[in-house]
Amino acid sequence: MTELALERDVSTQGRVVVALAERALRVQLRRAQFLLPSFLLPLLLLAVIASGTSAAQQLPGFPSTGSYVGFVVSGTIMQGTLLAGLMAGIAIAGDIEGGFFDRLLSAPIHRVSIVLGRVLGTALIGVAQAILFLFVAWLIGADYTGGVGGILLTIMLAALSASAAAGLGATIALRTGSLSLMQNLFPFVFVLLFTAPAFFPRALLNPVLETVSVVNPLSYVVEGMRAALFDLPGLGSVGWGFVAGIGSVVLTCSLAVWAMRSRLRS
Amino acid sequence: MSTRGAAYAGGVGFALWRRSLLELARVRGGLLPTTIAPLIFLLGSLGQFGRLDQLVGFPTTSYIAWLMPLSCLQAAGFAGGATGANLARDIEAGWFDRLLSSPAPRPLLILGPVMAAMTRCLVPVTVILIVGLLIGPGLTGGLFGLVMLYLAAVSFSIVASLWGITLALRAGSQQVGPLIQNGVFVAVFLSTAYTPLPFLKGWLAIAAPYNPVTYVLQMGRQATVSGIEPSWAHTWPGLVALAGMIIFFGLLALRQLRRVDL
Numbered sequence: 001m002t003e004l005a006l007e008r009d010v011s012t013q014g015r016v017v018v019a020l021a022e023r024a025l026r027v028q029l030r031r032a033q034f035l036l037p038s039f040l041l042p043l044l045l046l047a048v049i050a051s052g053t054s055a056a057q058q059l060p061g062f063p064s065t066g067s068y069v070g071f072v073v074s075g076t077i078m079q080g081t082l083l084a085g086l087m088a089g090i091a092i093a094g095d096i097e098g099g100f101f102d103r104l105l106s107a108p109i110h111r112v113s114i115v116l117g118r119v120l121g122t123a124l125i126g127v128a129q130a131i132l133f134l135f136v137a138w139l140i141g142a143d144y145t146g147g148v149g150g151i152l153l154t155i156m157l158a159a160l161s162a163s164a165a166a167g168l169g170a171t172i173a174l175r176t177g178s179l180s181l182m183q184n185l186f187p188f189v190f191v192l193l194f195t196a197p198a199f200f201p202r203a204l205l206n207p208v209l210e211t212v213s214v215v216n217p218l219s220y221v222v223e224g225m226r227a228a229l230f231d232l233p234g235l236g237s238v239g240w241g242f243v244a245g246i247g248s249v250v251l252t253c254s255l256a257v258w259a260m261r262s263r264l265r266s
Numbered sequence: 267m268s269t270r271g272a273a274y275a276g277g278v279g280f281a282l283w284r285r286s287l288l289e290l291a292r293v294r295g296g297l298l299p300t301t302i303a304p305l306i307f308l309l310g311s312l313g314q315f316g317r318l319d320q321l322v323g324f325p326t327t328s329y330i331a332w333l334m335p336l337s338c339l340q341a342a343g344f345a346g347g348a349t350g351a352n353l354a355r356d357i358e359a360g361w362f363d364r365l366l367s368s369p370a371p372r373p374l375l376i377l378g379p380v381m382a383a384m385t386r387c388l389v390p391v392t393v394i395l396i397v398g399l400l401i402g403p404g405l406t407g408g409l410f411g412l413v414m415l416y417l418a419a420v421s422f423s424i425v426a427s428l429w430g431i432t433l434a435l436r437a438g439s440q441q442v443g444p445l446i447q448n449g450v451f452v453a454v455f456l457s458t459a460y461t462p463l464p465f466l467k468g469w470l471a472i473a474a475p476y477n478p479v480t481y482v483l484q485m486g487r488q489a490t491v492s493g494i495e496p497s498w499a500h501t502w503p504g505l506v507a508l509a510g511m512i513i514f515f516g517l518l519a520l521r522q523l524r525r526v527d528l
Contacts, residue, residue, distance in 0.1 A: 036444055044452065051470030052460040053315055058322075140468075187303035194310025200317070209313030 013113045020117020025124055027091055028084075037186070038087050039129065040249040042080040043136060046073065049199055050140065056200065061202055065230050070142030073133055074225035075198030077158045078218060081221035082189045085165020086182070088122045092173035093182040105264070115256045119166045119249075126162025130155045134229075153228035153238055160245030161221050167252025173258035196222050201235075220244035275377075278370045282378020286349065287385060300344040301390035308394060312401075315460060325462055325493025331406070333400035335486035336459050338419045340481070341390035343450035345468035346423035347381040350430015351443040353379055358440055372523050376431050383427035384420050391419045402490065410496045411489030412502075418486035421508040422479075426450050428515035435522040453479050478507030 029035065042135055046069070054068040065071045095101040103116055134151060138144070144151055173182055196218040205213060213219045224241015227233055290305070312330050321330040326332055356362045367374050395415075399405065405412055430446040437445075456473055457480040466474055474480050489494045504518025 035447060039449070040396045041451075044455070048459065049468065051466055052455075052458075053318060054467045055321055056315070056318060059317055059320060163466040181302040184299055187299065187306045188305050190303075190310055194306070194313055198314065201315050204317050205314045206313040228470055 009110075013110050016109045016113040017117045017120055020114065021120035021124065022090065024091065024118050024121025028121070028125060033217065038080055038083040038125065039132065040131065041083065041167060042076045042129070045079065046076040046133065046137065047140075049075075050137075054198070056204075059204060061201070063232070063235055065226070065232070065235070066143045066145070067141040069137045069140055070144065070229065071226065072199045073137035073142055073259070074154070074222045075193070075196075076133050076137070077126075077130050077154070077225060078161060078198050078222050079189075079193050080133060081126045081162035082159055082165045082192055082218075084122050084125045084129065084162050085167075085169040086185060087169075088118050088166040089169025089173040089185070090179065090182045091212045092118060092170055093177060093179040095175065095177050096177045103227065111260050111264075112234050112257055115167070115170055115253060115260060118170055119163045119253060119256075122166035122169075123159040123163045126158045127155055128158075129162070130158035131149055144229045146227075147228045150228040150231055157221050157225050157238075157241050157245055160242070161218065164217075164245065164248035164252050167249060167256050170256040171252060171259045174256060174263050177263070192216065192218060194218075198222055217244040217248045218237055221248075272432070275371070275374055278374045279377040279381060282375070283381040283385070286352065286379055286382030290497055297345075297386065297389050300341055300348055300386070301393050303339040303344060304337040304390060304394055305397060307340065308398065311460070314424060317459060318465075320520055321461075321465065326403075326406075326491045328403045330398055330402040331490040331492070332461075332487070334394065334402065334490050335415055335418070335483055336454065337394045338391045338415060338521070339422050339483060339486060340450070340454050341394055341424040342387040342419035343426040343454060344447060345387035345390055346426025346428075347430040347446040347450050348386070348430065349379040349383040349427045350432075350434045350446045351440065353431055354434035354437065354440045357438045366526065373520060376428075376523060377520055379414065379429050379431060383423045387423035387496075388416075391416065398490070403492075405489055405490040407489040407496045414496070414501060415486040417488035418482050418504060418508070421512065422482055425511040425515055428512065428519045432515065432519045432522050435519070435526055443466055453477070457483055459483075478511055481507040497510060 001249065028038075049072050050069040053072075056062055057068050063071070092101070096105075105111075134142075134144070134154065146153075169182070177181070195209060195212045196216045197213055198218075200221070202210055202213055202219065218234070220240045221244050222241075223236025224238045224244075226235040227241070228238045308330070311333055316329045318324065319327055319332070324332075339478065356365075362375075366372070389440055409415070426446075433442045433449075434444050436442075456470065457477045458474055463474060464470070465479070481503035483504075484494060485501055487494045487501050494500055
């Protein structure tokens with residue numbers, strides 16, 4: 001392929017990715033069954049946890065971030081992005097069962113673009129979730145001492161988290177092609193969430209969970225969000241958050257492409 | 267109702283109950299979602315918020331003792347809600363129309379699913395209880411507390427199934443499934459789910475005392491929370507709350523059933 005043809009190809013595939021991302025967004029935002037879990041459920045849990053467990057601030061060793069809701073909002077963003085990733089997987093499984101996926105495969109587009117389109121669409125949902133959740137938390141008392149820069153870094157980390165979750169959702173959907181199986185994976189999202197210091201500082205987690213959280217990349221992402229929002233390095237490392245986030249995106253998207261190739265071979 | 271009428275009603279209810287349970291035998295892992303989700307919440311919440319039991323004035327020194335009845339109630343609610351989702355599937359498939367055209371009195375058509383919910387919830391509740399007892403401090407409330415916990419869970423499954431049946435009859439579509447489960451989720455968590463009333467702050471501190479589930483949880487917590495000793499004072503508010511919810515959602519379900527046209 002000449003350089004010009006390659007460039008044209010890249011530009012065409014870029015347009016394909018954007019078009020598929022737009023479709024993914026439209027489908028997710030149009031249907032209440034997709035919106036309820038990824039937007040309303042995390043907000044509800046934020047409200048419950050912020051009011052129900054705020055006495056935790058009295059525990060020795062609990063970091064001072066002003067209001068408790070400011071501390072837990074990073075966990076809410078993480079929960080939202082994980083659920084958005086699951087919804088992406090459900091949507092792919094629906095496309096497979098409904099036959100739309102076969103039509104995509106017969107089109108002259110790169111396989112990677114199909115995965116990236118869905119991932120990009122979910123990343124944008126992650127951005128919308130982060131903005132909404134941070135705004136709601138601010139309304140009920142959160143004070144982001146990290147400023148606008150910290151908020152922007154948090155939104156970027158949310159986009160990475162949503163992309164990684166979408167990659168994982170796509171991998172499972174492409175491997176199984178089963179809508180009902182994807183719908184039953186809902187509780188397992190909470191395994192990923194609860195094995196990271198989503199709502200409590202790592203030092204105050206149950207000792208078993210504290211050990212497990214070390215190998216969960218989401219731990220570094222959620223701690224990175226907190227460090228960015230409050231400009232407190234003691235809460236985590238923004239740098240490690242990005243390393244874990246980017247690493248997770250690369251890994252899960254590679255797995256999704258591999259799952260698609262396996263599906264095509266079989 | 268005459269003896270013959272009661273026997274007929276019992277027979278119809280029993281047949282529908284048996285049909286609901288047969289599904290469990292046919293669909294492998296049918297109870298897994300209603301068991302695994304509350305179990306994950308139990309273990310996850312214990313891992314995240316376990317240190318809350320160190321707060322001065324917390325009514326138990328073991329946080330899992332506080333969470334276990336919550337997870338049991340959640341599991342019972344999900345099992346109850348699942349019968350509503352199954353009814354929605356029967357409506358979509360046309361099976362429910364055949365039942366409506368039968369000579370069976372309409373209230374009996376919801377008796378079967380409610381009885382099935384009561385039976386189905388026993389499996390996840392017992393699994394959660396076993397896991398919780400293996401990790402936690404045991405049954406501080408003895409046999410009375412255990413009976414109260416099961417009574418609270420089974421009764422709450424009736425409430426959830428009536429809520430699910432009402433929505434299924436109204437929507438007539440399986441798409442109502444997430445709404446049924448989210449309703450259970452909201453009812454359970456807008457209460458003393460994570461901490462007792464004195465530790466709640468903000469809007470939840472105002473809302474939780476008005477949520478009947480708060481008192482159902484108190485009734486169930488007599489089994490495991492040492493600070494809530496088994497007593498009538500900790501029991502009757504839960505019984506009243508359950509009776510009120512069963513009557514309210516029962517009337518709603520019957521009203522919706524009357525509106526269903528053939």
